[in-house]
Every structure is written in C-alpha cells, then in structure tokens.
Amino acid sequence: MTQPWAATPAGAPRMAGRTEPASLADILERVLDKGIVIAGDIRVDLLDIELLTIRLRLVIASVDRAREMGIDWWEHDPSLSSGARDLVEENRELRERVGELEAGAAAPVDEQDERRRAGARPARR
Amino acid sequence: MSETYLTWVYAVARDLDPAILVSVDGIGGGPVRPVADAALTAVTGPVPAGAFGGEALQRRLSEPGELEAIARAHHGVIAAVAAACPVLPLRLGTVYHDDDRVRELLAQRRDEFAATLGQLADRVECGVKVWAGPGALAGTAASEPAGPTAGPGGRDRPGAGAAYLSRRRAQLAARDDRQLRAAERGAAIHAELSALAAAARRHPLQDQPPAATAGQEATGQMVLNGAYLVPSAGAAQFTAAARAVVADLAGFRLEVTGPWPPYSFADGTGTEDDQP
Numbered sequence A: 001m002t003q004p005w006a007a008t009p010a011g012a013p014r015m016a017g018r019t020e021p022a023s024l025a026d027i028l029e030r031v032l033d034k035g036i037v038i039a040g041d042i043r044v045d046l047l048d049i050e051l052l053t054i055r056l057r058l059v060i061a062s063v064d065r066a067r068e069m070g071i072d073w074w075e076h077d078p079s080l081s082s083g084a085r086d087l088v089e090e091n092r093e094l095r096e097r098v099g100e101l102e103a104g105a106a107a108p109v110d111e112q113d114e115r116r117r118a119g120a121r122p123a124r125r
Numbered sequence B: 001m002s003e004t005y006l007t008w009v010y011a012v013a014r015d016l017d018p019a020i021l022v023s024v025d026g027i028g029g030g031p032v033r034p035v036a037d038a039a040l041t042a043v044t045g046p047v048p049a050g051a052f053g054g055e056a057l058q059r060r061l062s063e064p065g066e067l068e069a070i071a072r073a074h075h076g077v078i079a080a081v082a083a084a085c086p087v088l089p090l091r092l093g094t095v096y097h098d099d100d101r102v103r104e105l106l107a108q109r110r111d112e113f114a115a116t117l118g119q120l121a122d123r124v125e126c127g128v129k130v131w132a133g134p135g136a137l138a139g140t141a142a143s144e145p146a147g148p149t150a151g152p153g154g155r156d157r158p159g160a161g162a163a164y165l166s167r168r169r170a171q172l173a174a175r176d177d178r179q180l181r182a183a184e185r186g187a188a189i190h191a192e193l194s195a196l197a198a199a200a201r202r203h204p205l206q207d208q209p210p211a212a213t214a215g216q217e218a219t220g221q222m223v224l225n226g227a228y229l230v231p232s233a234g235a236a237q238f239t240a241a242a243r244a245v246v247a248d249l250a251g252f253r254l255e256v257t258g259p260w261p262p263y264s265f266a267d268g269t270g271t272e273d274d275q276p
Helices: A024-033 A046-060 A065-067 A089-102 A107-123 B020-021 B054-061 B064-082 B100-110 B110-120 B157-196 B232-247
Strands: B005-014 B033-037 B041-047 B087-089 B123-132 B198-203 B221-231 B252-260
Touching: A046 B100, A089 A107, A089 B064, A089 B232, A107 B123, B005 B064, B005 B100, B005 B110, B020 B033, B020 B064, B033 B100, B033 B157, B041 B100, B041 B110, B054 B064, B123 B157, B123 B232, B157 B221, B157 B232, B221 B232, B221 B252, B232 B252
Parallel strands: none
Antiparallel strands: B005 B041, B005 B087, B033 B041, B123 B221, B123 B252, B198 B221
C-alpha cells in the first residue's frame, strides 16, 4: 500500500487503491458530522452547517465528479454562495425547505435527519 | 500592524512526534503546531482572527468553496497525524483564543482523551454504504401500486373516491413494505459487518446516492451507512469481506471508503448509533 489514507489533499494526485478515493462528500460527512465535539472559545453553530450540508447533499455528492467535467456552477449559484445575504434569512429558508422535505415522500430518511438533529443539540456541550 | 491569531484545533494525539507536523499544511496553507500537555498533544494551527472569529467563521463555512478548502485541510492534517500515531479527530470548527486555552482543555479532559485514544490505537475506520437497486426491495405481492383500479364502471363519485383511497392505501402499504425491508436488510448487513469489526456505528442514511448526477439515474435507496473500526493492518481484509457479504445479495450495491482516521469513534467505541 503506497498511501495508507484515502485522503486527497487539494492538488495531490489521487492514489489508486482498493477503495474509492475520499470524495468531498465523504470528507464533509466526516469532518462536519463526526469527530469529537468540543466547545471551543469561538462559537460555530454546527446545526446551521448541518442544515447547509443537507442542501449541499443535493448537489455536492458529485462535486468532485462535476469538477472533473469542468462544471463549477455551484460557485456562481447565488443560492449556494451566501455572499452578502443575511444568514438568518437563509437559515429560515433552509429550515422551511427541510420541513417540506420531511413532510414529503422520503419520510424515513428525513426522520433520521430529524432524529440526528434532535440528538445533536444535547451532544453540544 | 500585527494580525491577531486564534488557535484552530485539528485533533488530539498521543505519542506524537512533533517533527511530522513540520511538513504538513494546515488551513490556508498555514503551519501546524503541537500544543503538548504530558503525553497528549493537541494538533493546532494559527488562523487569523479576522477571518475565523465568530460570524466570519460561520460565513466562511457557509461558502461551498471555502468549506471545501477548510474541510480538506482539516482532514488532511488529521490523516497525516493518524498515519503516525493514535489520533482523536475533532469536529471541524473547534477554535480557541490561544494555546493556553487548548492546554487547559487537555488538562481538564486528559483521562477521557487518553482512554479513547487507547481504544483507537492501531485501528482505522472503514466506511460502508449499501444501496438497494430498483426491485431489490420489492415484495412478493403488491410491490408496486396498481394502475387505475377497474371499478364498477364509473357509476358515481363515491365509487371513484373509494377507488382512489384504496389505491392510495396500496401505495402507502407498498412503500411501508419497502421501507421495512430496507431497514431489515440494512440491519442484517450491519450485523454481519459488525461481527468483523472492533466497533461499529450506523450513520444516518443519505437521500442522494453519489452517482445520481450528471445525467445518471439514481442508483437506488441507501439501506446502510456504516462505519467500522478495524485493525490498521486488517483494513484490506475487512474491505474484501464486506464486498463478499454484499456480492451475495442480488440487486444491492456497496461502496467502501477509507481507511479513515477514526472519526466515527472519536467519542469512544461504545455501541450507540446515530440511528436506532
């Protein structure tokens, strides 16, 4: 094994291996959702980031693939780049959207997201 | 003018040789530095307060391009350390005012960190995702909702309403059946894989299969999103075993990722799942 980790730091060539290279979606899933939560001095609302990733999942699962194809539309999509937009407003919209999704057909999956989020609060010490 | 810096914490490690950090790039290409307290070392790096304090950090993480760069850098540092010694990955976005605050953290939680690091030493995490293809979860009967039911010949509205309700009930029942079978199958595969691992976790299922892009059809419904802690030397063996488990199941597709630093087990190797 030439490279014990499937990490693909930006710019580094991907290692061929038994397993798939770490996609951006896989990395985000781990660094945002896993890893021990310690309350540092600077408050980051992980819930907001999780909400963001729910939306990002709709597009970002394939960011690596899309980039390979030279597609970078999400970098210019105003709904995906917060720019000067008010985060509070954006979060409100996200929550509404998530509510709609949860009320929709993919109920079991969304219930899990709901449970996870419900569980995420107390875990944040 | 001098810029103020905050301390970003990537991970807590045991028996870390600080020399390996010299060649590792942190967020924004910045340096990665050890903050040691007895046998434990926090792997940290300075980040500009103007760009990483409070709202600025939140805003930065909400920008997909920035989020990607930070996530890759955070993961890159953790992976580099994990290749050398036991490591406890920290959730992205753990930032302290200065190194002294990090030392306080290490001192306060020394026993807990040491215990978890003991469980994670010489182990890596493998990620396994399994999808059920179309039909793989179909039942033996009434798996798909029937088309318009041939009622008693369009007599009146109540008949049409009853037919609709009946059809709708059948649709919901078929969906419930599929969900039930998906849950059962996911649990069964997870049980088989858990038996091969030192510890296992089920993570929330994802609503979008990775290949459902660029014009490709969705490849099915995810039935398992698991993480398995295995000996560092046994990752290839585990991967092969996982492939064998799913290869026996018609219509199911599997993806193994890793080996990863033990992100999913950073709070210990207890058996609690993200989902029941």
